[in-house]
Amino acid sequence: MDLNIKVAALAGEGAFSIGNLLAKLFAKLGYNVVAYPEYPSLIKGGLNVIHVRISDREIHSPVHRTDILLSIGKDGYKFLKNSLHEDSIVIGDESIDDGIKVPINSLIQQHNLNPKVKNILITSVLLGILNYPKDYVDRAIVNMFGNKSKEILESNLKAVQIGYDLSKDHRTDLSVKRIDMEKVVVSGNEAFGLGAIAGGMKIASFYPMTPASSLFHFLINVKDLAKIYVIQAEDEIAAANIAIGANYAGVRALTGTSGGGFALMTETVSMAGIAETPIVFFISQRVGPSTGMPTWTEQADLFQIWGAGQGDFPKIILAPGNVEQAYRYMGNAFNLAQKYQLPVFVLSDKFLSESYFSISQLPSIPVETGKIIYEDIPEVLSVGQRFLRYKLEDDGISSMPVPGVKNGMHIASSYEHMQDSFTTENFSERKRQVEKRARKIETIIENENPKPDVYTKKADKAIVCWGSQLLPMLEVFREIDFDLIHFSWLYPINIQYTEQILKRYRTIGFIENNSNMAFYRFLRMFVDVKADFNIIKYTGRQFFPHQILDALDRLQEKDYKGIEVIEEDFDTYELYTPWRY
Amino acid sequence: MNISYINTNEKPQWCPGCGDFGILMAIKSALVNLDRDPSEVVIVSGIGCGGKTPHYIRTYGYEGLHGRLLPLALGIKIANPDLTVIAIGGDGDGLSEGGNHLLHFSRYNVDITYLVQDNQVYGLTTGQSSPTSHKGFKSKTYPDGTPIEPVKQIPLLVSQRASFVAAGYAGNVKHLSQLITDAINHKGFSFVNIYQPCITWNYTNGYEWYQKRVYITDHNPEDYNQAWEKANEPYNTNWERIPLGIIYKNRSVTLDEEVMNRVGKLAGIPNPGDISRILERLKI
Ligand SMILES: Cc1ncc(C[n+]2csc(CCOP(=O)(O)OP(=O)(O)O)c2C)c(N)n1
Numbered sequence: 018m019d020l021n022i023k024v025a026a027l028a029g030e031g032a033f034s035i036g037n038l039l040a041k042l043f044a045k046l047g048y049n050v051v052a053y054p055e056y057p058s059l060i061k062g063g064l065n066v067i068h069v070r071i072s073d074r075e076i077h078s079p080v081h082r083t084d085i086l087l088s089i090g091k092d093g094y095k096f097l098k099n100s101l102h103e104d105s106i107v108i109g110d111e112s113i114d115d116g117i118k119v120p121i122n123s124l125i126q127q128h129n130l131n132p133k134v135k136n137i138l139i140t141s142v143l144l145g146i147l148n149y150p151k152d153y154v155d156r157a158i159v160n161m162f163g164n165k166s167k168e169i170l171e172s173n174l175k176a177v178q179i180g181y182d183l184s185k186d187h188r189t190d191l192s193v194k195r196i197d198m199e200k201v202v203v204s205g206n207e208a209f210g211l212g213a214i215a216g217g218m219k220i221a222s223f224y225p226m227t228p229a230s231s232l233f234h235f236l237i238n239v240k241d242l243a244k245i246y247v248i249q250a251e252d253e254i255a256a257a258n259i260a261i262g263a264n265y266a267g268v269r270a271l272t273g274t275s276g277g278g279f280a281l282m283t284e285t286v287s288m289a290g291i292a293e294t295p296i297v298f299f300i301s302q303r304v305g306p307s308t309g310m311p312t313w314t315e316q317a318d319l320f321q322i323w324g325a326g327q328g329d330f331p332k333i334i335l336a337p338g339n340v341e342q343a344y345r346y347m348g349n350a351f352n353l354a355q356k357y358q359l360p361v362f363v364l365s366d367k368f369l370s371e372s373y374f375s376i377s378q379l380p381s382i383p384v385e386t387g388k389i390i391y392e393d394i395p396e397v398l399s400v401g402q403r404f405l406r407y408k409l410e411d412d413g414i415s416s417m418p419v420p421g422v423k424n425g426m427h428i429a430s431s432y433e434h435m436q437d438s439f440t441t442e443n444f445s446e447r448k449r450q451v452e453k454r455a456r457k458i459e460t461i462i463e464n465e466n467p468k469p470d471v472y473t474k475k476a477d478k479a480i481v482c483w484g485s486q487l488l489p490m491l492e493v494f495r496e497i498d499f500d501l502i503h504f505s506w507l508y509p510i511n512i513q514y515t516e517q518i519l520k521r522y523r524t525i526g527f528i529e530n531n532s533n534m535a536f537y538r539f540l541r542m543f544v545d546v547k548a549d550f551n552i553i554k555y556t557g558r559q560f561f562p563h564q565i566l567d568a569l570d571r572l573q574e575k576d577y578k579g580i581e582v583i584e585e586d587f588d589t590y591e592l593y594t595p596w597r598y
Numbered sequence: 599m600n601i602s603y604i605n606t607n608e609k610p611q612w613c614p615g616c617g618d619f620g621i622l623m624a625i626k627s628a629l630v631n632l633d634r635d636p637s638e639v640v641i642v643s644g645i646g647c648g649g650k651t652p653h654y655i656r657t658y659g660y661e662g663l664h665g666r667l668l669p670l671a672l673g674i675k676i677a678n679p680d681l682t683v684i685a686i687g688g689d690g691d692g693l694s695e696g697g698n699h700l701l702h703f704s705r706y707n708v709d710i711t712y713l714v715q716d717n718q719v720y721g722l723t724t725g726q727s728s729p730t731s732h733k734g735f736k737s738k739t740y741p742d743g744t745p746i747e748p749v750k751q752i753p754l755l756v757s758q759r760a761s762f763v764a765a766g767y768a769g770n771v772k773h774l775s776q777l778i779t780d781a782i783n784h785k786g787f788s789f790v791n792i793y794q795p796c797i798t799w800n801y802t803n804g805y806e807w808y809q810k811r812v813y814i815t816d817h818n819p820e821d822y823n824q825a826w827e828k829a830n831e832p833y834n835t836n837w838e839r840i841p842l843g844i845i846y847k848n849r850s851v852t853l854d855e856e857v858m859n860r861v862g863k864l865a866g867i868p869n870p871g872d873i874s875r876i877l878e879r880l881k882i
Pocket residue numbers: 645646647648649664687688689690691692715717719720721722723728
């Protein structure tokens with residue numbers, strides 16, 4: 018079974034809570050679930066759609082096809098019309114043209130229900146049709162509304178009963194049952210948050226910006242369980258400096274934002290570079306430039322991250338491709354930051370951050386602190402002398418006592434400094450410190466052995482992707498005669514090893530969710546590689562698997578040469594910005 | 599603590615006669631009176647002439663970014679409230695580049711001491727007008743005299759009901775040192791504006807000029823109305839009378855206390871977090 022349910026309603030009418038509910042209900046029966054919300058930057062009005070995909074085999078990405086449409090109002094029908102097929106089921110309120118019409122308004126009046134139960138009513142009709150066990154739905158409703166008023170809870174429970182009763186008139190041969198152990202549904206940002214908590218993060222500082230905010234909202238929701246403190250700073254500059262301060266004091270702290278907010282953090286990135294203070298930055302990309310399209314997705318900020326901060330200093334850039342990697346990479350980012358005493362960037366985008374996925378389990382994350390010193394140092398400093406915080410070491414990493422540690426007194430300095438941390442403008446001292454910091458890169462490559470993941474069919478052609486585009490590519494991979502190379506560790510690059518891998522292929526293509534082919538150009542700064550083809554998309558949406566397959570078909574006719582730009586199948590403009598019409 | 603514990607091998611590189619020497623002396627003698635090991639003190643600074651202060655006191659230190667010393671200090675303090683955290687920087691640093699942070703620090707009320715070296719000029723960048731330059735002050739920026747009004751930081755902080763607002767003077771080290779001691783001992787965000795002669799770029803507001811105007815106030819700093827009156831006195835008298843001392847104070851819960859109450863001690867070797875109960879909560 019591979020069922021694609023789309024829930025569509027105007028903003029404020031609860032499409033997303035239904036999408037989330039459906040995802041969790043099916044994960045409870047052991048199904049694999051993917052859900053992805055799409056919405057304009059509006060609080061009221063404008064169309065919200067959530068793609069909920071349910072399957073008994075592994076799935077990775079939403080697809081275009083609609084098997085079941087739940088539509089409150091007729092905009093959803095209009096928007097998703099060309100994704101419907103002969104056997105699609107449409108369930109909606111009185112306003113839809115075809116399909117199962119639920120007379121929502123008269124039912125609400127007749128049974129004296131709270132008007133907000135519309136979405137639960139329609140959903141229950143679907144759940145009834147699918148033979149979904151009703152007692153789980155009731156329990157989920159109690160879970161969702163138990164802390165609201167008795168009237169709301171009872172209205173919703175009644176709506177479920179009415180929906181199930183109505184479904185009896187609409188039998189299909191679709192039916193769901195328990196197929197596996199219960200799975201947990203997490204969004205990309207929740208997985209990043211879980212990773213941070215598992216990795217020992219204790220303080221998070223942020224200034225709200227979509228699509229990074231929901232990571233911090235999640236941390237706030239679980240703060241008491243996790244024993245962490247989340248602080249909303251006065252701006253992103255403060256958020257970054259608060260996190261640096263905490264990390265300097267030896268407490269793992271995270272800051273995060275999207276590109277616009279990150280622009281404000283760049284001076285602090287550079288400070289972390291020279292002062293060698295560990296810090297983790299989470300950046301969830303959205304559509305730019307500037308305010309762009311705040312609630313849509315793109316991968317166009319790689320050069321902003323790469324170039325962030327004046328001067329020359331080492332950094333680590335990671336771009337996990339799915340929730341499991343999001344969790345693992347974020348947890349480990351705190352180890353990397355402390356072991357190598359530098360800024361670590363964890364990149365996401367709106368697509369990965371806000372998509373939901375079912376997972377079975379998450380591994381624990383071992384904590385490694387490298388040369389951070391938490392215990393008092395027995396050697397007494399002589400009068401006037403400081404701890405050699407920036408001692409020249411072969412691996413580029415010097416010991417870092419945290420404040421409170423006896424005999425570790427030193428200055429973390431944004432100025433160039435000598436080994437004992439005092440400011441210097443001595444040219445050879447300066448040169449030695451630059452070289453010491455640069456040596457970290459070799460140390461990282463040696464210790465961490467960073468490399469791309471290769472999904473192989475032993476093909477002589479390969480497609481390269483990075484970050485969240487692993488998701489549609491894993492769907493496509495099943496159907497094409499290409500190897501798939503995914504980079505989640507972007508920098509530092511093991512140049513020799515990467516070249517060795519890429520040299521294996523006769524034909525190489527890159528696929529990226531941007532117009533600037535950022536990763537291809539980035540990789541070429543280090544690695545000798547020439548793309549035969551590039552597939553790019555920059556409409557504001559991620560790739561749907563069928564779009565990639567179509568592009569590959571077109572490319573085949575051109576001997577896999579050239580650039581394919583993906584168009585959207587349907588222009589959503591008038592639906593997402595209804596006030597213009 | 600013994601003064602030799604906090605001396606450094608480096609000698610300050612300020613212009614001879616700079617007010618920053620007096621401020622350094624006052625901080626050091628306040629620290630000597632403090633019953634703490636130098637490893638338990640962190641001095642955070644911004645960038646400017648005065649920003650170099652942490653280099654001349656052997657405690658822990660962070661010489662951060664121009665204007666960003668306050669959030670840096672906040673991060674350190676909430677991570678480890680056992681530390682004594684002092685932030686120090688110039689008037690340009692704190693009131694221009696870092697102005698937004700200052701506005702919010704009365705709200706956070708994190709228990710740090712913030713010393714502003716207020717020389718009414720940009721020292722390190724060679725003599726431009728600063729946010730506290732008096733109207734008419736001739737500078738590199740405004741050779742014909744600064745045409746705009748100065749920031750009124752003491753009334754601003756009093757109006758925000760910051761926990762501790764004080765004015766000190768680099769030319770009265772004994773008084774300043776006591777003020778810094780009081781600020782450190784006060785639980786809450788403690789703001790000390792220190793009038794600091796810059797003998798190289800500010801010929802108007804020198805030692806002689808201050809000597810005629812400053813006096814030590816004896817009003818009740820816990821009375822908001824009296825505090826407001828004193829905070830505004832320099833502006834109401836066109837700088838004829840400049841009160842020194844604690845202008846205003848109150849005591850309320852600090853951010854570091856709030857963090858401590860909610861999550862307990864955070865400092866020390868990091869432990870992996872347990873996510874099992876969170877995963878349970880995500881189920882329905
Ligand atoms: C972001 C940034 N902008 C500008 C500067 C250059 N700069 C260094 S110190 C300073 C002003 C110094 O004035 P103040 O803060 O009053 O300190 P003073 O030197 O007077 O003690 C400026 C503008 C900088 N270091 N960083």
